[in-house]
Amino acid sequence: MTRRDAALRFAAAGLPVFVCVPGGKRPLTRHGFHDATIEASQIQGWFDRWPEANLAIPTGGARFDVVDVDVRPSGSGMPTLRRADAAGLLDGWACRVTTPSGGQHLYFNTEPSRQQRSWTSAGTHIDFRGDGGYVLVPPSAVDTPAGPDSYRLCATGTGSGRVDAGRLRRFLTPPAGPSPPPSGPARSSRARWEGLATWVATRPEGTRNASLFWAACRVAEAGAAETPVMLLLRDAALRSGLGEREVTATIRSASHTIGSASPQPVVRRPQHGLSR
Incomplete structure (x- = not known):
């Protein structure tokens, strides 16, 4: 066409x-x-x-909201996209388009009465295109170092979901506020993990998932990803107000990121085909 x-x-x-x-x-x-x-x-x-x-x-208005995922030499948004999907933030997309960068555009039906402005999340390689934005659509093509490359429709979905741009942006935002508890040699291993769990349990809304991811990475880096420690972290995250599926996905993602073995998942969630 x-x-x-x-x-x-x-x-x-x-x-x-x-x-x-x-x-x-x-x-x-x-x-x-x-x-x-x-x-x-x-x-x-x-x-x-x-x-x-x-x-x-x-984008936006009575049309579509688009989650724009880039893949660049400086980094890829695909791992974060899979984390967000596992956390239930990307359910019900209407269609998925591959982009010339190797990334993706995920289209969501909008709620005309709800305005969601476009934004860029620095460092995550994921942007949101809502009100005030636009996207190229298939069969458009852009020039790349390897030559012209096209936007291509690669999948259609249920279209039953609506992306919550604010919640997605908070998920992508690094934790803010007080520094995590000290982890120097003066603290025993048990006290260190209990202190870290307390910190996770008391994080304010909007920083909880990113804080859990940071803490789980520290546990994996220390080689303490055995079930008792991760269960301590899991319980703390649940007390903070995070959902069980989101907690499980975030801990698993942290373990994979550091290169440690993942803890036993609490909930198994089917894949949604968001891998490249």
């Missing part, structure tokens, strides 16, 4: 579109995504003028 044909089919389905520079993401229209339209005559005019234009849609 050509980009012109795709644009007309999106528009016929009620999804406004606009055009961007060939091989890139910069809008060609004067007002960018604000010029998005479902008018076939306007779309035809754009492609008559710019036959190789890329195709884009505004």
